[in-house]
Amino acid sequence: MSPDSGLPADDESAVGGVHIKYLVHCPRQLWLYARGYRPEQRSDLVAFGEVVDDTTFTRRRDVDLGEAKIDWVTTGAVVHETKSSRAPAPGHTAQVRHYCLLLERRGVNVRGGVVHYPLIRRTTDVAWDDDARAEAEDTEAQAQAVIAASTAPDRLLRGKCRGCSYLDYCWGD
């Protein structure tokens, strides 16, 4: 995992897993991330996510696509993603769908995805069909639109910013 901390994509125009996750969480976060403000290193929560990633599913290997880094892929092309969160969130499934889309563009016959939550020992299945594909393409387009915007999207309500490593930037005045 570790899109949270993740290695940013080298190619600036490509949309990776982090972009999708941030878009769903808060478009402003995506806009700032795309412009090179990356405060994740200072966040305890992100560091925690990294530790969870390092200590779970240790026999699996990352699949590096360049713009995105998939946690691992099992036979029949099922995309797996680990999250340190204790509650499934829409961003997690959107991220997996995006990975499916990226794999499919590379000619892989994708069957679906799974999000793992090792802290609560649960998994969430992510379907991959025509609807999911349309949704993934739509999300990608939205992300590109946000990144291309000339002004930053507004802040969310203060309460929704809890745990976000961009909080100091957005509310520090």
Add this chain to the structure above:
Amino acid sequence: MLLPRLLLGRLMPAVGRTYWLTEPCRIRREDNSVRIERPDGSPVRIPITDIRDLVVFDHVDVNTSALSLLSRNGVTVHILDHYGNHAGHFSPAESMSSATVVRRQVEITADEEQRLAVARSLVLATAENLRWALDTDLLDSALEALKGALPECRSNDAIMGQEGNFRRTAWAVLDSRLPPWLRMNGRTRRPPTNAGNAFVSYLNALVYARVLTALRSTPLHPAIGFLHADTDRRRNTLALDLAEPFKPLFAERLLRRAASQKHLKESDFETDVGRASLSKDGRKKIAALVREELATTVHHRGLKRKVSYEELMHLEALKVVRFCLEGTPYKPFRPWW
């Protein structure tokens, strides 16, 4: 793998701590730890993830493997010379810089009007903070004069000149509250000529070092600033600029406090004819004083939590990032408490 939430902060200090080396020592690498060997006593081992930066007050030996470990983990090493000047720093090869932000930073600072506006507001904020730190109304007229003169200034030199005038008045007021041996009698540096100046030099260098560390965790370039000349001796002009409004909070205020609490003694300084520096004990005292001060917290209304003085510098750097990315006007730091 289930970690109790409470332990989280202690197990994984993503931010790390500042370590102050006040004695001669040797820094070595030992696995993924830093081993600090002092001439007396057993070596101290510090996990690399616990270090945010090192401030070196005395002679230190470092080797390449230690430096590469420090670099890989983003640790900055600041070196102060005998007289408390910032002699230089070692910073990691990778920086957080972002082309978008730096490009905007260059555009803003290249625009005469915008640059001077920020420079004026920095000087004014510094003057007001100085008045706040000295807690006096003797400076009111000088402040009024500064406010009147600033809009007339058309260059950085003129602005700095006005600041110089104000500071001379302020230091005279500060002197009147200090015991004779600690009086500054005008600011001197390189080297400072008396105990008061040596103290201020040290504190200013430390504030500068803290601001530089804060800047390195943002996408800004520390060398592109508003107020100080690009050719200024240390050339990290943005760090010099942002240090200005914080200097009164540390240097002048702590000098006044240390004098009134009789915390400093004449033996904490090594005074010679025409030059003064801190003694070994004096340096330790100052390091302890500053550490405590940096950890002092105040409530931040926007963030709705306590922030330390150290964090205030980081938030200040973020204001400049916001200025560059979104054009939000930059208002320099003023104590609100």
